[in-house]
Amino acid sequence: MHTGVKMTELRSVRLDMRNRNVNFSALTILVADPNPHICSIVKNILRNFGAYMVIEAHDAEATQRVMIENRIDALFCAADLPPMGGIKFTRDLRRNPTHPCRLNPILIMTGDATASSINNARNAGAHMVVTKPVSPSVLYDRLAW
Numbered sequence: 066m067h068t069g070v071k072m073t074e075l076r077s078v079r080l081d082m083r084n085r086n087v088n089f090s091a092l093t094i095l096v097a098d099p100n101p102h103i104c105s106i107v108k109n110i111l112r113n114f115g116a117y118m119v120i121e122a123h124d125a126e127a128t129q130r131v132m133i134e135n136r137i138d139a140l141f142c143a144a145d146l147p148p149m150g151g152i153k154f155t156r157d158l159r160r161n162p163t164h165p166c167r168l169n170p171i172l173i174m175t176g177d178a179t180a181s182s183i184n185n186a187r188n189a190g191a192h193m194v195v196t197k198p199v200s201p202s203v204l205y206d207r208l209a210w
Contacts, residue, residue, distance in 0.1 A: 087209045089116040093136055096121045097128040097151070098143035098174065103197065107141055107174070110201045114208070123147075125154050132158075132166045139208075140166070143197075144175035144186065151175075152189045159190035172207060174199060 094116055096107045104121040111119045120135065122128040124147045131137070142151040149157075155171050158164055170193075173186040178196040186194045193207045 087114075089114045089208070092116050092138040093118040093120065094139050094141065095119075095128065095131055095135075095137045096141045097123070097125075097146050097154075098141075099123050099145060099147050100143070103143070103174070103199075107199055107204070110199065110204055113201065114205060125149055128154065132164075137166050137169060139170045139172065141172045141174060142191075144173050144177065144182070152186050152191070155186070155191050156189035 089111065094111055096104050096111075096119060098104050098107070098121075101121075101123065104123070108119045108121060120131055120137075122131050128140075128142070128146065132140070142154060144151045146154055151173055155173065158167060158171070161167055171191045172193045172195060173191040174195055174197055175182055175186070176197045178194075183194045193210070195203055195207055
């Protein structure tokens, strides 16, 4: 399957990873996107970074269930996550004082990179925003931050 990710880009990111010594192997990362193809791309990128445990969900209910049942270290959430959207999901998560993942890093993935959408995501509690399609180098830069 063609993922749109160039192998030369993955190789250069791997080299850069060696220089920074970021260890993703102990992290459990949840990728929440309604599009299974996007989930597959992001999962492959994260696995190339060394993340072994990458879980996917395709809607808010499944995302919530995975977050409760697993020790999630980070959430990659689509802005268009059904039914409420990833930004509202993030806001609700941050406002829930008893949620076990309330303080975990959240990265919003969006096709809308306008200043207002980025501000909305950050105001909701997202740590970072990346635009789709996600590239390995941009994703790594955000994670290594």
